[in-house]
Amino acid sequence: MPKEACDTQGVSETATEIEAPPRHLALAILLIVGGALGLLASFSLMKDDLALLADPGTKLGCTVSAAIQCGKNIGSWQGSVFGFPNPMLGLMMFTAPVIVGVAMLGRVRFPNWFWLVFNAGHWFAIIFIGWLSTESIFFIGTLCPWCSLVYAVVIPMWLAVTLHNMAAGRYGTRLIGAGSALITWVPLLSLALYVVIALEAQLRLDLISQLFG
Template sequence: MPAEVAPEADVAAPDADVAAPDADVAAAEPIDGGIDGHRGWGLLLVVGSIVGFVAAMILTIDRFKLLTDPQVALVCDISPFVTCGPVMSSAAGALFGFPNPLLGIAGFAIAGTTGMVLLAGARLARWYLVCFELGCLAAAVFLTWLQTQSLYVIGALCIWCMCVWAVTIPIVVVTTARTLSAGAFGDGARRVGRLIGDWKIAVIAIWYLVVITAIALRFYREFALMWFGIAL
């Protein structure tokens, strides 16, 4: 009888050996830089990109209208300081030699496609996450520069531009949190990504507040005159 027990122990040992590689694979998945599809992130990219894409398209069409007729009245021309024409016609409106909204069309198309891929449950490779995050950071820097140009150089607000601002900010914050926490930039960045993810609502709210405050400080006289008829 004791001799019959030994083979059973030998059979059990290979089973334990087979289970070990599975555990190793499961442990390695979060470290390889990829990230499983996150529905919330994907939905944000899709919805935000739709809004941004439409705004960029309207800006592009209006830019063509201005080229054919510089005196044309645009839908966004609400007041002397809430108007799209001066913003689009400025040097900052075509920084690279072509209208900036073309960059928005391309960028939001990529972001929207990425969102659809995430909603489909696809897994993004590390190189794609790195490229997408760098693109989002570049968009944030460009966006901030355009905001300063609009407020302090051009002296006008563009409604469609502000729509782009509104959707780009949460996209940048959430994408940064997801990308860093996924380990796309190494294990050391995971903690930063998780921290941003835990406080993403606060980060987005503070960013919005900074932009709104800058607009209010720059145009409070114009708003007071337009809304209340009070000259400050």
């Protein structure tokens, strides 16, 4: 093979390697699984909401005890804070992580502005579920099982996307080191936030006696 052809082939392969973005497999899988579980929880809550509209006396499958149920949450004003049932918001928003995760597996390159907008959606989600969990535990007096699944998937997705953006320098070069160091701690950080919610629920609602009493 002529030397020029070899050089051209080498440059072409190098260019392809440079242009192909990294797959970020763990983040892609987290977004796909988290988005799918969020859709499942939102669909189940929406189905229960419609069942209660049809028959307010319906026994919902998510009812475990007086303190572990979805019915009171669905019927509260907090359950329709934007004027429509909260699960409708979940059905719209949880589609995005699934699509982004699948695209990442295909090595689609998203511009920086897209990642920042995507992250803004996660910031909205984490603030919203933080408020909802507080309202549920301390004011409604319940821990909603399907809502808890939403909390469980939003927390690691928010952490992972935020730290991914920090590590990529999208929030400035000063945060690259912190993002790179903390992104491996997403499972432990998520667990810590799960424990905080569980402790709040236990102290306020005495869940252990509700489950095993």
